[in-house]
Amino acid sequence: MKGYLQIHDPLKPKGSVVGIDLGTTNSLVAAVIDGKARCLPADEGDGLLLPSVVHYADNGSVVVGKYAAQLLPQFPHDTIKSVKRFMGKSLGDVETKKLGAYQFATGKGVVRFQVKGGQPVTPIEVSGEILRQLKRKAESYFAGKVEQAVITVPAYFDDAQRQATRDAGRLAGLEVLRLLNEPTAAALAYGLDKGVQGVYAVYDLGGGTFDISILELIDGVFQVKSVGGDSALGGDDFDRAIVQKLMTARGISEPTPQQVASMLQLAQGAKERLTDSETTTLDFEGTPFPVSRADFNEWISSLLAKTGASVRRAIKDAGLTVEQVKGVVLVGGSTRVPAVRSYVAELFGKPALADIDPDQVVALGAAIQADLLTNEARKDEVLLLDVIPLSLGLETMGGVAEKLIPRNSAIPIAQAQVFTTFQDGQTGMDIHVVQGERELVADNRSLARFRLAGIPPMAAGMGRVQVIFRVDADGILSVAAKEETTGLEQKITVKPSHGLTDxxxxxxxxxxxxxxxxxxxxxxxxxxxxxxxxxxxxxxxxxxxxxxxxxxxxxxxxxxxxxxxxxxxxxxxxxxxxxxxxxxxxxxxxxxxxxxxxxxxxxxxxxxxxxxx
Amino acid sequence: MTHFDLFNLAPSVDLDVAALETQHRKLAMEWHPDRAGSDHHARRLAAEKSAALNDAIKVLKDPVRRAFYVLELKGVKLDSDQSAARVKMPMDFLEEIMEQREALDAVKATRKLDVAHVMAVKIRDARDKTLEQAQRALRRDDVPAATTALGRVRYYTRFLEEVDAFEEELLS
CATH class of the missing domain: 1.20.1270.10 (Substrate Binding Domain Of Dnak; Chain:A; Domain 2)
Structure with a gap:
């Protein structure tokens, strides 16, 4: 309610637009001010990084940011950290269990956290609280309304995860101008700042996600050639690698939630200290546990190798070789880890660029895109051409996934395919939309199912159903099915089964x-x-x-x-x-x-x- | 409207890809929904045009896809299994490709990627030579010869895709 008493300054822009990096570990909000992108205060005490931690208290009030993070060890069930990892996931989905000490409400569909002070909350609502806090801080900075935002997502996010993010924005009262891929945002920040041209790779290792993008920058067009990554791999896993070793050393097999939370916090501290020193010690329950950088590097080497596999695949998908990549941009706090930097340098045969703060670069890029989309004067400056990260297809006979739109297709895109009826007198056709690269439907992600009914009875093979996939500039899919003889049509915006309904x-x-x-x-x-x-x-x-x-x-x-x-x-x-x-x-x-x-x-x-x- | 029409080009297997990409960037700038303002109808139209453009560049940029597309414009569509099945392939060719596929399956079982790569190099070479035949046939408007050649290209391409899938499986 701070803004209530503040006097509006007519010189400041009304209805400012912002760019938001909704991160696994930290979230940031940035805006273009006097032609330059900069991050705005986001947390109490005006820190630029808002820890993506949300605490639900007894009385129903919600605390976001560093104060929430302080409450985490004491209230591990009611304090949600790394909520991004749960976006668009169902309870059955994930490694959900390994991600923390949460208690989940039972039931089908979207994951719900059982927290104090009311109804179970979904990851969308938790993310909505983070966004609301960023919106509030930006509004108090501008002393005016902030209603539009570009929000970044990992390039590797699937349709369900993207929709969940967009819904979180809606819940926070933001019109989401664009869901922008994080590496693309980073490239935008570099491209416009440094005026680079040519093929660049963006290596983005955050708290919970890894993204690799190969982009070409020519004549003001940022064309994404390919993307890849792992939506469940990040710096948090480095912490977990340390915790695992600590547990083995101490013979802990069934830690309490409090122990897990406290060990993770200690591990994170140790990881950060190892960036500048060769050895460190973490003090768990009164006994020191020494960790050297060499130990740590060894513990995380298999995680780094996983990123390397994604990088090679992305370069191949772009139809390029590693030598053609002119530079590598580092994004995400986890790229501060020296082992990550040396691994990337070795992988690309050249040292990586990191002159823009890797924590801020994504938010800055998002702010630039928000400005480009809303500022009439800058309209012709730059264009982003992005791609879809995962193939989209349909289930066909025998549980086989038929791809309609292959991964790394430029968006927006539309693709149609005709399917014929396979039984005499068949009056309906089930449409099952899937996303992923695998042969079998069961191995891919199920996005939606619907049924086109009312096909007039005819001989097998005579009924022809045209299915059209359309992917918009946000990478979100809508599907239409049309029976060709009658013109009977059905359209749906794919609402993932593990998302929330409208x-x-x-x-x-x-x-x-x-x-x-x-x-x-x-x-x-x-x-x-x-x-x-x-x-x-x-x-x-x-x-x-x-x-x-x-x-x-x-x-x-x-x-x-x-x-x-x-x-x-x-x-x-x-x-x-x-x-x-x-x-x-x-x-x-x-x-x-x-x-x-x-x-x-x-x-x-x-x-x-x-x-x- | 054909993919060539979008770029104001006459249908041809021969294209200057660099010039095509420059023109693509120019048109993309012009047609992207981000440039269409906030009007709903204008945005939708822009999205459709951009989608058509994205589809066109994907086909035209790639010499293999481009050749199939030129053939399609001449009335022979080889992109679906049904229509391709109508193209009679010589028995010896089918036997040869069948042997190659069996050999690839054996290599996949042993998970030897480098062996698969050696096989892929040979097949890619054969594909490129056959593609050139198809291109020559299309230039002189010899549809039957182009159809036969591209029919073979299809089998080679399938083989190469399988090697890619195998590589991906090993990478992940």
Missing amino acids: EEIEQMLLDSIDHAEDDMQRRMLAEQRVEAERLLMDGAKQLKENGDLLSADERKSFEQQLTRLAQITRTETDHEALKAAITEVDGLARPFVERIMDRAIGKAAVGHRMEDF
Whole structure:
């Protein structure tokens, strides 16, 4: 409510647009100000990095950022960290279990965290809280509304993960101008800052995701040639590698959630210290555990090798060789680890570029894209041509996935394919949309199922159904199916089975608006209570000092009024009713107040006279 | 409208790819939905045009796809299994390719990527030579000869895709 009292500066742009890096570990918000992108304060105390940690308290209040991170060891169930790893996932999906000490609500579909203070929350809502905090901080920076944003996602995010991110933006009250791939954002920040041309690789190792993109920059067009990566590999895994060794060393096989949280925190600290020193020690439960950089490098070497495989594949997909890559850009806090830098340098045969802060570069790129999309003057400067990260296809006979749009196709894109009926008199066709590279449907990600019904009965092979896939500039898919003889058509925007339905999103938005009203009610009630308390105090004071101005009856009546108001103040929850009571007492006190005023004037006059002498 | 029309080009197997890419960037700048402002209809139209452009560049940039497309414009569509099945391939060719596929399966079982690579080099060489035959046939408008040659290219391409898939499997 800070902005409430701030005066709008007409020189500052109204309705500013921002770029948001919604990261696994940290989130940032940036904007282009006076033609230059810069990160804005994001956390309490005005740090630029907002730890992506959300704490749910007993009373239903929500804490985001470093304060939430401080609450993590104490409340491991109610404090959600690395929520990005759960985006677009179902409970059955993941390694969900290994990701923390959370308690999940049972049920199908989207993952729900069981936290204190109310209903179970989905990753979309948790991410929404992070976005809301960033929006709030940006609004207080600009002293004005922020309603539009470009939000970055790992290039490797699938359709479900992208939709979840866009929904989180909606929940936070942001119009998502574009979901921008993180490496593309980083390239944009470098490209515009340094004026580079040619083929570049962006190696992005964050807390929980690894992305590799191969881009070509020519004549103001940023063309993504290929992307790859692993949506469940990042610096958090380095921490976990340390924890594993620590547990083995201590013979811990079944740690408590508190132990896990505390070990992970210690491991993260040790990892960071090893960037500058050769050895370090972490102190767990009073006993030191020494770790050398050489040990650490060895523990993470298999993780690095996994990134190398993705890099080779992406270069191959781009139709290039490693020698043709002119430079490598490092993104993500985990690229500070010396072993990562030397691994990348070896992989590409050249040292990597890191002159823009790897923590900020994605947010800065997002801010530039937001500016490019909304600033009429910059419209013709740059164009981003992005690709779809994973192949999109349909289930065909025998559970085989038929690809309609292969991975690394430039977007937007549309592709149609005709399927024929396979049974005499068949009146419906099941359409099962899948995403992934594997042969069998079961090995890929199921995005949606729907049924085209109402096909007129005809001989097998005569019914022809055309299925059209359209992928928009955000990389989000919609599917239409059309029976060709009747023109019968059905369209759906693919809503992943592990996402939230539009209805659920609407409900959450309504709830948050309801909450906003509750909050407003509470604030107004609090204000009226303060008002009432002031009146009661004044009344008591005046009775004491000027009570002689009232008759016994008047005094008794006034005292009764004050007692009544005191009671209402304690019990009334409707601010309107309280306000009415205050006005009433105020009115009744009026004759008394007038007499007091008269006396005061008299006193003042007397005083004057005395002073004059 | 054909892919060639989009770029204002006459259908041909011979294209200056660098010039094509320059023109693609120019058109992409012009047609991208980001340039269409906020009007819903204009954005939709831009998305459709961009999608058509993306499809066109993908086909035209690649000499193999381009040759198939030129043949398609001449009335022979080889891109689906049904239509391709109508093209009669010589028995000795089919036997040869079958042997190669069996050899590849054996190599896959032993997980020897370098051996698969050696096989791929040979096949790619054969594919490129056959593609040249197809291109020559298309230049002189000899549709039957082009069809036979591209029919073979199809089998070679399938083989190379299988090697790629094998490599990917080993990488991941």
